[in-house]
Every structure is written in structure tokens, then in C-alpha cells.
Amino acid sequence: MKFMMLINLGPEARDWQNLDEAGREAIQAGWQTLNETPGVTPGTGLAPPATATTVRVKDGKTLTTDGPYVETKEALDGFFILEADDLDAAIEVAARVPATRMGGAVEIRPVMEWQQS
Numbered sequence: 051m052k053f054m055m056l057i058n059l060g061p062e063a064r065d066w067q068n069l070d071e072a073g074r075e076a077i078q079a080g081w082q083t084l085n086e087t088p089g090v091t092p093g094t095g096l097a098p099p100a101t102a103t104t105v106r107v108k109d110g111k112t113l114t115t116d117g118p119y120v121e122t123k124e125a126l127d128g129f130f131i132l133e134a135d136d137l138d139a140a141i142e143v144a145a146r147v148p149a150t151r152m153g154g155a156v157e158i159r160p161v162m163e164w165q166q167s
Contacts (some may be wrong), residue, residue: 054129
């Protein structure tokens, strides 16, 4: 089963510049270990929500808005894909994301497999 792991770094991990050297090294080591975990397809980080552009189509016209689709305290900072046996296995991997120990969170969503007819 595939899961999309949506990462919210939280304010402490997001404030990379103000972390001490040991803190930055611990986060890097945690990500390296996580990316080497069987079933993990590494994703990437995302630029801050303020850099987003939201696209809608209304009456056949493309409309764009600067900024994220919704206002939220917990911004999406990155993602990766996990192939795991079940949700419990996905939870175990999510708990290893360094940001979860620094006030961040990981939202786990099953990836829908579309069937072609």
C-alpha cells in the first residue's frame, strides 16, 4: 500500500538558521536514515506558503491568486511516498521524521490507485 507522507516542520525545525550545529546535524542524519528506509521514495521540501500560486478555472477562464489555497497554521513543508504493509507501519515511519520531535507533524494519506478500464 502506498502512503503520501505530508510534512509540517513546525516552527522550531523550520527555523533552520537559528538551530545550533548539533541540531542541524541531527536533523540531516535523521533524514538520511529515513531516506534509506526500505519503501521510502524521498520527496523534497517546498518553498514557504507565501510563494504559492493558486489556480482555479471559472467559466472557462483561468484565475490565479497569489498565496496558498487556505490559511493554515500548519503549512505543508515537504513530502515523501512510503510503500508499507499497512497504516501501523506508516505511523512507525512517520514517527521517525525529525520534525515530529520538534513540534512538527506528519499527515499520512493513502494514495488512491486508479484503475484504467
